[in-house]
Amino acid sequence: MKKYLAYALLLTLLLVAPLLFYPVLLMKVLCFALFASAFNLILGYGGLLSFGHAAFFGGAAYVTGHAIKVWGLPTELGILTGTAAAMVLGLLVGVLAIRRQGIYFAMITLALAQMVYFVFIRSGFTGGENGLQGIPRGTFLGLVDLSNDRAMYYFVLGVCLLGFGVIARAVHSPFGQVLRAIRDNEPRATSLGYNIDRYKLLAFVISATIAGLAGATKSVVFQLASLTDAHWHMSGEVVLMTLLGGLGTIFGPAVGASLIVTLQNTLSSGPLGAWVTVIMGLIFIICVLAFRKGIVGELQAALRKSFN
């Protein structure tokens, strides 16, 4: 009962948020929260550190932008096309990457994402250094004009809640259980008869697809798809958000993403603007050394302690 009350409160907050805060910033937070949650599925629950998720995020942004701007697809279909592209890319990268484990997995995903990045630099449809600019926001089902920031916010909220729903469903399903079993002890999961490669690949593809959904939505919000979205710094940023919020917790990545996005936004307009990378690096180091459970993880641990 308490749980439902909390969810209802959270939903109300999300619904009234654009009346209190700048909607564009909120939409950015939502997109990155979804991106980090998708990433958390593979790292937090699957135990696989992907350093290449920017390829899915940025790739979907490009495809969506191209589909809407050049092919003239409606917004919803454009986002779906971008998401599908991320799924295919996720399948290709995943098939190769799951052949190795641990740090090799991280290096392989990083290298393959870098390759995708180079392809984006070279191919004409991405607009190279300028990016794909002026993507029209269009309408939702031909009814609601999305160039209005508030309308756009509710559309983004809907898309993101759908994404969160899929992730939460996956985590709390038998599939999620097996995934955690593989993370905790791979040989044991194998000996129990699970085809671990298939589970890992499926988790990777779901994660890539939803990361793509986040990137596609972001490109419509900002009407821009650029190389920044596909660069490995972006992959690092999503690792940081997830780590800061709490690996393997449902709400952690969203909390981490909100903090990092807000922090970047505040810093970039202030006198510390040039120090953003340094500050991100510092937070990273502090998280790894002193704070490995992340904010939500530490809170959960503290709560558990006070109950015992």
Next chain:
Amino acid sequence: MFSDLLGIAPQVLFGQLLLGLINGSFYAVLSLGLAVIFGLLNIVNFAHGALYMLGAFAAWLLGKYLHIDYWGALILAPLIVGFIGVVLDRFLLRRLAGVDHLYGLLLTFGLAMLIEGLFVKMFGASGQPFAAPKALNGGVNLGFMFLPYYRAWVVVASLVVCAVTWYVFERTKIGAYLRAGTENPKLLQAFGVNVPLLTTLAYGYGVALAAFAGVLAAPITQVNPLMGSNLIIVVFAVVVIGGMGSIMGAIVTGLSMGVVEGLTKVFWPEASSTIIFIVMAIVLVLRPAGLFGRTN
């Protein structure tokens, strides 16, 4: 006799081969350092590219403020950066003993962001020119190509450093300790060897190798805060291709990937920036453990 080999002017072909060999030397020295560090610390040093940049900057700063010439910097810069590495290991990496290896990667990633961010803030993102030593100015015409002395020196110096490292690891007492530390650190400790010291030295040495490559690269690429940031990813791909199992494997893979990249620039220029990643994908399909890796 070399005229129009496969329809390509020999100057172009051999010029790119030399360039490939130079890049390959950097790949070899950097992946060698990564392999040494990984062997003892079980950490993939993401900060390797940043420390390579630090080596180049150390040389540039030594020249600018202390008027130390290239040769002095080639010795001093790796020592300075190696010392920084020792400090980093003692105060940061040491704290991660017993934690999942992935955290080592994340910590060094944070370090790389911190170091590169600081240098961009202090020196700007554009490069600082760094002159090659006077003794190595000019070059020699070999008939089929022009060979600049400095570039030849880079290849020779890298090969010598690789050979010395190989000799130390495979043929000396301390090398035997290092290899034993890679295989079974607990047992080695039980025999009375100071394994934590050995680990720190390995990190310092691996990092010094990166700085050495940085100084060698400085006259070719200019001294730029982000010079190592994309390079490290290519080196990671090289490491995946070779596997981190052996010293010789790292050297051979590094050099040959440089040459492959150089040849691609001649025959298939569009793919030159991605060819190493393509090779990596093929190796992963055919031989997932890497060319010199062991499966276990």
